[in-house]
Amino acid sequence: MSRSIDISLRVNGEDVRATVPSRLNLVDFLREELSLTGSHVGCEHGVCGACTLTVDGDTVRGCLMLAAQADGKDVITIEGLAENGQSAQLQAAFTKHNALQCGFCTPGMLASAIGYVNAGGIADREAIRQHISGNYCRCTGYQSIVNAICDVIEEKSV
Amino acid sequence: MTGPAHIFDKPNRYIGKPEPRADAARLLQGRGSYVDDQKLPRMVHAAFVRSPHAHAKILSIDTEDARAAKGVIAVYSGEDLAAHVTPYVGTLTHLAGLRSMPQHPLAMEVARWQGEPVVMVVATSRALAEDACELVYVDFDELPAAVDSETALDLEAPVIHPELGNNLAWERDMVAGDIDAAFATPGVHVVEREFRFGRHTGVTLESRGTVCDYDPSENQLTVYYSGQAPHMMQVIFSKHLDLPEENIRVISNDVGGSFGIKIHTYGDEIATAAAAKLLKRPVKFIADRFESFVTDIHARDHIVKAKMGVTEAGTIVGIDFDDLTGIGPFSMYPRTSAIECNQVLNLTGAPYVMENYRAKGRVVFQNKTLMCQYRAVGHPIAMAIADGLLEDAARKIGMDPVALREINLMADDSYPRSSATGMKLDDLSHKRALRKLTELMDYDALRDERTEARKNGIYRGIGFVSMVEVTNPSPMFYGIGGAPIASQDGATVRLDAGGALHVSSSITEQGQGTNAILAQIAAGVFGVDLNRVKVTTGDTATTPYGGGTWASRGAGIGGEAMLQAAQALKDQVLEVAGVMLQTGVETLDIQGGAVTDLNGTIRLPLADLARTVYYRGNELPNDLNPELVATRHYRVTDFPFVFTNGAMAAHVEVDIETGFVKVLHFWAVEDCGRVINPLLVDEQIRGGVVQGIGGALYEECHYSPDGQFLNATMADYMVPMASEMPDITIAHIETPTKTSVLGAKGAGEAGTGGAPAAILNAVNDALSPMGASIWQMPMTPERILTALDQAD
Numbered sequence: 050m051s052r053s054i055d056i057s058l059r060v061n062g063e064d065v066r067a068t069v070p071s072r073l074n075l076v077d078f079l080r081e082e083l084s085l086t087g088s089h090v091g092c093e094h095g096v097c098g099a100c101t102l103t104v105d106g107d108t109v110r111g112c113l114m115l116a117a118q119a120d121g122k123d124v125i126t127i128e129g130l131a132e133n134g135q136s137a138q139l140q141a142a143f144t145k146h147n148a149l150q151c152g153f154c155t156p157g158m159l160a161s162a163i164g165y166v167n168a169g170g171i172a173d174r175e176a177i178r179q180h181i182s183g184n185y186c187r188c189t190g191y192q193s194i195v196n197a198i199c200d201v202i203e204e205k206s207v
Numbered sequence: 208m209t210g211p212a213h214i215f216d217k218p219n220r221y222i223g224k225p226e227p228r229a230d231a232a233r234l235l236q237g238r239g240s241y242v243d244d245q246k247l248p249r250m251v252h253a254a255f256v257r258s259p260h261a262h263a264k265i266l267s268i269d270t271e272d273a274r275a276a277k278g279v280i281a282v283y284s285g286e287d288l289a290a291h292v293t294p295y296v297g298t299l300t301h302l303a304g305l306r307s308m309p310q311h312p313l314a315m316e317v318a319r320w321q322g323e324p325v326v327m328v329v330a331t332s333r334a335l336a337e338d339a340c341e342l343v344y345v346d347f348d349e350l351p352a353a354v355d356s357e358t359a360l361d362l363e364a365p366v367i368h369p370e371l372g373n374n375l376a377w378e379r380d381m382v383a384g385d386i387d388a389a390f391a392t393p394g395v396h397v398v399e400r401e402f403r404f405g406r407h408t409g410v411t412l413e414s415r416g417t418v419c420d421y422d423p424s425e426n427q428l429t430v431y432y433s434g435q436a437p438h439m440m441q442v443i444f445s446k447h448l449d450l451p452e453e454n455i456r457v458i459s460n461d462v463g464g465s466f467g468i469k470i471h472t473y474g475d476e477i478a479t480a481a482a483a484k485l486l487k488r489p490v491k492f493i494a495d496r497f498e499s500f501v502t503d504i505h506a507r508d509h510i511v512k513a514k515m516g517v518t519e520a521g522t523i524v525g526i527d528f529d530d531l532t533g534i535g536p537f538s539m540y541p542r543t544s545a546i547e548c549n550q551v552l553n554l555t556g557a558p559y560v561m562e563n564y565r566a567k568g569r570v571v572f573q574n575k576t577l578m579c580q581y582r583a584v585g586h587p588i589a590m591a592i593a594d595g596l597l598e599d600a601a602r603k604i605g606m607d608p609v610a611l612r613e614i615n616l617m618a619d620d621s622y623p624r625s626s627a628t629g630m631k632l633d634d635l636s637h638k639r640a641l642r643k644l645t646e647l648m649d650y651d652a653l654r655d656e657r658t659e660a661r662k663n664g665i666y667r668g669i670g671f672v673s674m675v676e677v678t679n680p681s682p683m684f685y686g687i688g689g690a691p692i693a694s695q696d697g698a699t700v701r702l703d704a705g706g707a708l709h710v711s712s713s714i715t716e717q718g719q720g721t722n723a724i725l726a727q728i729a730a731g732v733f734g735v736d737l738n739r740v741k742v743t744t745g746d747t748a749t750t751p752y753g754g755g756t757w758a759s760r761g762a763g764i765g766g767e768a769m770l771q772a773a774q775a776l777k778d779q780v781l782e783v784a785g786v787m788l789q790t791g792v793e794t795l796d797i798q799g800g801a802v803t804d805l806n807g808t809i810r811l812p813l814a815d816l817a818r819t820v821y822y823r824g825n826e827l828p829n830d831l832n833p834e835l836v837a838t839r840h841y842r843v844t845d846f847p848f849v850f851t852n853g854a855m856a857a858h859v860e861v862d863i864e865t866g867f868v869k870v871l872h873f874w875a876v877e878d879c880g881r882v883i884n885p886l887l888v889d890e891q892i893r894g895g896v897v898q899g900i901g902g903a904l905y906e907e908c909h910y911s912p913d914g915q916f917l918n919a920t921m922a923d924y925m926v927p928m929a930s931e932m933p934d935i936t937i938a939h940i941e942t943p944t945k946t947s948v949l950g951a952k953g954a955g956e957a958g959t960g961g962a963p964a965a966i967l968n969a970v971n972d973a974l975s976p977m978g979a980s981i982w983q984m985p986m987t988p989e990r991i992l993t994a995l996d997q998a999d
């Protein structure tokens with residue numbers, strides 16, 4: 050039914066080689082083949098942001114990218130962010146502000162937040178709200194998430 | 208019953224503190240365990256062929272090509288599964304007259320909504336199962352569909368279940384006093400409006416799904432369930448799959464949002480369990496987003512014609528309304544689809560003193576997705592009717608809406624009492640809540656600002672709601688009607704050898720912070736540090752028996768059971784300590800993980816006590832039988848429900864050129880009794896408000912006249928995004944309920960129940976200078992422009 054393609058990439062700092070069906074998307078590859086289930090699937094059509102990942106430093110939708118397109122790339126998932134310490138401040142701020150309930154949006158939310166912080170985003174509530182608007186959260190009122198991201202930026206700027 | 212001071216004022220108490228959730232770390236590091244994360248040996252995957260029509264006869268099904276397709280393990284039709292699954296009917300005896308018909312997991316002979324599962328394909332991967340679904344040929348003969356609830360009862364409407372004669376599922380009338388005479392009284396102004404509440408749905412970010420595993424050697428079914436009521440599902444699987452209840456284990460690990468969506472019986476999930484049993488191996492089904500939109504329960508869908516009468520002086524004389532609601536082709540099993548309408552009849556106007564009341568509710572079948580209990584069941588409708596009419600009446604008699612509420616709200620010292628509809632009410636604080644709200648928002652200044660802005664062509668509006676919320680339901684909610692739904696919950700507290708507590712409870716976690724508040728209650732009441740409490744919930748094999756978390760009952764009912772269990776264990780431990788220390792129990796306490804004197808001096812660390820009991824029982828007198836575990840159950844007895852109240856306000860700006868509404872700010876003052884954790888409850892209320900704003904402004908399931916769901920994608924169905932949501936200020940009044948020691952009432956649905964009415968009122972306030980008003984939700988830009996065009 051579908052062709053297979055050989056790929057090799059880095060995932061959370063480890064080299065990965067795999068043969069994948071050409072139609073397999075990146076988030077399914079990470080979840081199914083590598084058991085990195087921290088990345089979530091909410092819509093599979095690029096709207097909800099639950100699958101947000103970092104690929105070569107860019108924030109991308111894991112459901113809109115094929116695994117085959119990740120050949121030669123450097124992928125960081127929520128597990129990797131926790132492991133390499135990059136998300137430590139955001140984790141602390143999200144915990145302090147209770148910026149998560151069910152946690153399903155959280156991995157994508159963190160990836161987007163890291164993208165914002167790393168790009169030098171400022172602690173402006175409107176700007177942060179705009180930035181995370183591609184990440185749906187159905188549980189929180191978003192306010193705590195905005196607060197948490199502001200906190201991280203402000204502590205950083207000190 | 209109210210809580211003794213020592214429980215709440217101890218030095219090591221946690222109740223009332225904004226403790227962060229211990230389980231946040233797991234979720235923040237990608238270590239959650241949601242249903243789709245389950246991977247079991249030999250697991251196979253299900254996909255479904257669904258009806259493309261709203262109403263169609265199934266003439267034939269050809270599965271031959273699908274069976275031969277790559278990776279396919281099994282293909283089942285409705286008839287195939289009907290041999291193994293008994294049908295279910297969504298009726299309950301306390302909803303007298305409610306009618307529905309037996310439902311099968313997969314459609315039999317006739318498909319009755321677009322998306323109804325018709326054929327199940329099981330294959331080695333979801334992708335291959337979907338490929339094979341393409342090879343199933345179903346010959347449908349399309350039938351005329353009853354889509355529109357307003358015409359569903361017409362004589363010429365297609366009848367969805369010919370056996371029932373027409374499409375009426377249920378109706379109820381409720382009358383108090385003499386509304387006609389009240390409205391006819393000289394000097395009474397009557398306002399009349401037709402409200403339309405669109406259909407929307409929960410859109411849990413994690414879609415529905417299940418992994419079912421069957422072990423024939425023990426005739427054991429294990430179900431990984433993303434939902435809110437594990438014990439209820441245990442009974443349902445048992446009853447309809449012919450398995451002993453005790454051989455079914457339902458496990459809810461992390462649940463990615465539920466909001467009432469994942470607490471019902473879905474054919475595709477039942478079919479998955481049946482397939483696991485037939486194939487004797489694990490089967491996974493995860494709904495994709497399209498499947499979620501067309502099969503998750505929908506909510507609301509009401510058309511209400513309503514009137515309210517007020518005197519010149521501002522006294523409400525009564526409310527009269529007619530509610531018509533469409534529920535899809537069946538009443539949902541086992542909770543039924545009549546509860547929402549029933550709530551609307553029960554709750555409309557409940558905050559206000561009112562003598563005269565007349566309401567008619569009609570629940571009709573239609574060829575759309577099933578409608579059932581979603582967060583704040585019936586509340587958004589009831590609150591919008593009463594408070595929408597109230598503010599309309601205020602405009603009519605030229606009175607400020609807050610002043611009009613002041614006249615009519617039940618006095619805080621007038622409880623216990625009943626509402627016009629006979630609801631028993633106690634421990635409410637409407638007037639204090641409203642006053643606190645107007646102070647919090649600085650109403651006077653905001654009003655002046657609004658008047659100023661209007662001079663510059665900026666149309667801002669302020670809208671309020673005073674509301675009640677049904678929480679902590681007693682057996683009168685479901686159990687009385689024959690539903691296998693526990694109204695009580697249990698908690699177990701165990702002291703382990705290391706001096707830590709292991710607690711378990713039958714209430715469940717879907718992100719509210721259930722586990723966190725259970726730990727806070729246990730730690731504080733018993734007397735250990737919070738980080739020495741481990742919590743287990745969501746597993747029928749390892750927790751006490753109970754209802755789960757829904758209807759804003761977790762904290763109030765499950766929390767009280769935990770308090771009782773922790774107190775009981777404390778008494779048991781002190782009895783042992785008294786013997787070991789050769790001292791009277793009344794001179795001892797437990798604080799910070801040790802048995803202490805009353806002044807806090809450490810006498811015996813708990814680990815020493817526990818190790819003596821567990822390892823060196825020889826050191827204890829033979830007639831001492833230490834029990835270091837305690838279980839307690841709790842149910843609400845004196846009231847059918849424990850009502851809470853709240854007052855909320857919205858500040859909006861309407862762009863009269865585009866019809867676009869921007870919510871500038873939102874305030875909520877909530878009285879949920881004793882607050883266990885303000886950090887958690889505040890954000891839960893905010894999340895509820897945001898869902899309420901979604902219903903008021905954005906969310907709607909659009910159907911074509913022939914019953915096709917037109918916007919079943921995340922891109923086309925709009926849920927609130929961060930950029931369009933306001934900051935939301937939360938404040939509390941704490942009037943503990945006298946029905947428990949803990950005194951906690953529910954809070955989870957308040958925002959969703961109240962926000963739509965406040966937003967409606969704010970928008971109408973903004974539109975009032977143009978003489979325009981809108982009574983349809985969601986209040987989309989298009990509808991607002993139409994309202995402006997029709998302004999008188």
Ligand code: FES
Binds near residue numbers: 089091101110112
């Ligand atoms: S799953 Fe990728 S954006 Fe929703």
Ligand code: FES
Binds near residue numbers: 148151152185187718
């Ligand atoms: S925490 Fe549940 S979707 Fe964001």
